[in-house]
Amino acid sequence: MDTTFILSFLQDLQANNEKAWMDEHRSRYQTARQQFIDLVGYILGELSIDDESLRGLNPKDCIFRINRDIRFSKNKSPYKNNFGAAMAEGGKKTDQALYYLHLQPNDESFIAGGIYQPPPPVLAKVRQEIDYNPGELKTITDAPDFKRYFGEIQGAALKRAPKGYEPDHPNIELLKLKDYLVMHKLTDKQVTSQQFPATTVKIFQSMQPFLGYLNVAVS
Secondary structure, eight states: OOHHHHHHHHHHHHHSOSHHHHHHTHHHHHHHHHHHHHHHHHHHHHHTTTOGGGTTOOGGGTBOOSBOOOTTOSOOOSBOSSEEEEESTTTTSOSSOEEEEEEOTTTTEEEEEEEOSOOHHHHHHHHHHHHHOHHHHHHHHHSHHHHHHHOSOBOOBOSSOOTTSOTTOTTHHHHTBSOEEEEEEEOHHHHTSTTHHHHHHHHHHHHHHHHHHHHHHHO
């Protein structure tokens, strides 16, 4: 799990984002990708001790393709300058709350989790859970490790109260959210440290109660 090698490759790809360069450095890409697969495999193994939904999950089913979809984009660079993995039951193609790892050079890496742009029925279920059971969520978000790593729940939000909720609802700011996400940003120095895999697991473990709360809501 050589994260220094991963960031070095992605840094060079960012400066040479074209097919000819990638073809010439295909073996470097394959090595960097395997290092990322190994990292995700380690994380899954550690998280699955407490999260049964991750047991037996193949790391390759969690990792996003490096090729960009350029059909509707003004940016015609063919490759992403990052490696990303979404970890949840079913891999990256899931409707559940997920763990997300994003490695990108120049201090653009981060650890995140939650539900991003859920369809209206799923969003309605999460809002209903917050309305019915706000105490449990507050206990989760008040936990010292949660505050230390994530601060607060974030995401795009409505300007007004969602339909069915009063503007003076005690948890209206949470109910206005259209995503339910937490994020912890990482520097290149943190990503390339020897402690990074273990630290990543610890940060993901601190979000497990939050993901569990969301998954109860949508199940």
